[in-house]
Amino acid sequence: MNVRNALAAAAAALLASGCATIVKGGGPEPVSVRSQPSDADVKIYDAVTGIHIASGKTPVLVPLAKSTGFFLGSKYRVVIEKPGFEKREVLIDSHVSGWYIAGNIAFGLLGWLIIDPATGAMWTLDEQVSVDLMPIAPPPPPSAQAPAEKPVARLMTVDELREQHPELASHLVPVVL
Template sequence: MKALRKMFTLTALTATLLTSGCASIVGDSKYPVNVSSTPSGASFTVQNKDGVIVHNGSTPNTVTLPSGRGYFKGEAYTIVFKKDGYADTSAKLETSMSGWYWGNLLFGGLIGMLVVDPMTGAMYKLPAGAAGNLGSPLVAEAPKDLTLLEIDQLSPNERASLVRIN
């Protein structure tokens, strides 16, 4: 009976190690990203590599984003910041290899390294934050109204300040 229990424990332990990925166990496949801007209060949209908007909001904010987009493919995002009176700006958010992925050499085995972590996206990680600097405020726009007058509707001082254009 003891031999059967030891065999069962050993089999369960071996199956767990062979069917799990180290990065899947220790790391994650979705990461919180702090989105900020200077000045704050800007609206933002997050687009994935395919150009699909996956989130929008206003700064400051925290967005949880998946790090993978398919088997052995890391995701990349573009964050576009907009605020009235400022020029739009954008920031890139790229994935990088998770250090926990290499733990498969010790703990997760080939199944973790070649199947589990690449499929779940756990082999990749995202930066903790993304920021957009909108710069200085733009110069106020000139009024868009246009008033046409005849010359006799102008005062003598206004007529004196006119410049002839040829």
Template sequence: MALRLPLALAATLLLSNSCATIVSKSRYPVAFSSEPPGATFTVKDIDDREVFSGTTPTVVPLRSGAGYFEKQSYTITFSKPGFDSKTMTIDADFNGWYVGNLVFGGFIGLLIVDPLTGAMYRINDTQVQATLVTSGQGMAPTTEGGLQIVSLQDVPLNLRDKLEPIATK
């Protein structure tokens, strides 16, 4: 009787076929938002196929795999009238749970299930926000006398030479 539980656990571990598929997933909910809100956006996969089109804010489930042993990559383009379009990318990364196939002897999971389902990869960027810049202005609108902090990549090239460093102590 005391031997049944360890034997059952050992059998379960040996018969585990796909560690990443069991413990993890192959679709990840990604939240898309923008400043200002209400921007339209499209999501294209690694093959340049449109997989989603909508308006911010929204959540979209995205696959982490693009095919057998191929991780997915997405290109997202945000746009709104009166603002410059902005393009961003999301790439899938290696999922550490995939290594569990080696430990638990799941060669079917290692060579077939996890690579086919895409579970051997994961999407870490589950929140994507785009700050749109007013067309021709170079900066997003602010309230009168307000301060706005933006990333250097959001400053148009023609205005970057006008930037001055802030002295620090």
């Protein structure tokens, strides 16, 4: 009789548990944010509400909630900036955990429909965000820049030409029409 009660209790515990909750837990998941070069400013925002979640300098490990509610995964917008480099933005989107699918197929509907969705354990986030920051190109040197104004053709009399450009006077040839 005791063996039967023990087996029944074990079966009830398995049916009442969520596999992803047991394996991964429902709390925040650490996400590593790295950049090349390092020491860049990192700001993380909730991608739906725009609320600022966390800040730091790369490399940084940030605990992020996997869920925003029952059956709702989290989304984050990560902004990485460093002076002299182009700003980068990355989206972190939650996705369904393999433990949620595999474990709850084996162990029960309560974990599938209630426990893992309620604890957020059905979701997982990418463990690492890594970006290469591109240097901002310096402006081209003045000699490589296009002239500010295009030259304009202008008619001159022979006298005006001799006055403004005496070096050309010896090259003038009279033309008779």
